[in-house]
Amino acid sequence: MERTFIILKPNAVRRGLIGEILKRFEQRGIKIVGLKFLWMTQEQCEKLYEPHKGKPFYEELVNFMMSGPVVAVVVEAPRVIEMVRHIVGATDPLKAEAGTIRGEFALTVTKNLIHASDSVENAEREMSIFFSPEDLIEYKLDIQDDI
Numbered sequence: 001m002e003r004t005f006i007i008l009k010p011n012a013v014r015r016g017l018i019g020e021i022l023k024r025f026e027q028r029g030i031k032i033v034g035l036k037f038l039w040m041t042q043e044q045c046e047k048l049y050e051p052h053k054g055k056p057f058y059e060e061l062v063n064f065m066m067s068g069p070v071v072a073v074v075v076e077a078p079r080v081i082e083m084v085r086h087i088v089g090a091t092d093p094l095k096a097e098a099g100t101i102r103g104e105f106a107l108t109v110t111k112n113l114i115h116a117s118d119s120v121e122n123a124e125r126e127m128s129i130f131f132s133p134e135d136l137i138e139y140k141l142d143i144q145d146d147i
């Protein structure tokens, strides 16, 4: 079993896409184990995007991520890091396949609606910025016997 970290970016919230996006994970059988609605602080944002510090898009990205509230999510399933990134689609919405979240709803690279961790190490690092271990809920999905 694997866990990953997701953020619905401020434009996903402002566009009323919280339900639409979470539905796509739920309908695949992916279990939500952590969920928070919050306005990111500068410190949280800098920690999250620490690997991108110094890149040309960094300032714009950080400002955008703090422009409104976000939804932070931790999900659990087998091979969930790869599965979530598959459902999310390519970073550039122009290259994101039809049927993916970015391929259906996003227009620009910065405002690509959603963040999803790309490795076990990053998932652990990123979720720890927003969730403490007791925030993550253990339970069984009704469908869990099937997967």
Ligand code: UDP
Binding pocket: 052, 057, 061, 090, 091, 109, 110, 111, 112, 114, 115, 116, 118
């Ligand atoms: N980003 C950007 N311009 C770029 C590359 C990335 O604005 O040229 C933003 C984009 O919002 C992306 C985030 O930086 O989601 C993190 O980049 P990463 O390469 O990790 O993409 P992701 O894992 O989100 O697909």
